[in-house]
Amino acid sequence: MSEPLPPTTLTCAQALTAARALGLERLDAQLLLLHALGKPGADRAWLLTHDTMPLPQETARWFQELNLRRAAGEPLAYLVGSKEFFGLELQVDGRVLVPRPDTETLVEWALQQLAQAGMPASARVLDLGTGSGAIALALKKSRPVIDVTAVDASSDALAVAAANARQHQLPVHFLQSNWFENVSGLFNLIVSNPPYVADADPHLPALRHEPLQALTAGKDGLSDLRQIIDQAPTYLQPQGWLLLEHGYDQARAVRELLEQRGFAEVQSRADLAGIPRCSGGRWPDPAAGTGSQTAG
Structure with missing residues (x-):
């Protein structure tokens, strides 16, 4: 030696x-x-x-x-091999997006919904497009009794997420699926931070080191959001919630998509910079006869 x-x-x-x-x-x-x-x-x-x-x-x-x-321009997180998110040190590399602080807004909103009256303590939660597992693991860490399923179309991303789950000893179900394709059952809460960057967005060159398929979603950046909103009711319990992260200028469009699909209490949440970063709504119980309405 x-x-x-x-x-x-x-x-x-x-x-x-x-x-x-x-x-x-x-x-x-x-x-x-x-x-x-x-x-x-x-x-x-x-x-x-x-x-x-x-x-x-x-x-x-x-x-x-x-x-x-x-x-x-290579992300710092890729160079050091990790990124802190919601108090968890997560392994990250070029197979997954680097978790952003903005996404903690989605986690905080999800935790608020899980704490609401009427939400079962052992609620079933689905994280679509889990990437590094950031959202799924943050929710499981914060509320250990919930049942979390994390989905991604990429086997490489799932390998990263599963490694993070093992590192933090957080039992999460991982499933390879293109959105809902291989998902079964009903969930009390569905969360997702899907691709939402337009194909020709001028900011894309600055993100060239991160996986393109996890960033872009058609001409207007709404392709995956449309698909999730359209299909989510099939997998939601009555009174279940769908919460979505989106681009800084997409809140109104996402709220309109949710309302058109029949979601109630449609609303947006702002990140720490005051930018509407997430939108979501409740899937009404047909037996209760509640209609769609928009919250502030």
């Missing part, structure tokens, strides 16, 4: 300065250096107390490679 290469003259502080010169954000540079050093991202204070420490040559070379990849 070969001996490790001797340290370089490049210190931690100098390495971070070089990364900033490439255009990297300070936090990104720090997290990449910690990753190259084999230290957790929470150890940023360690860098301050070891700013004059010379880097091993292997570390310096790897850090430089990571910097160049980040400067070229």
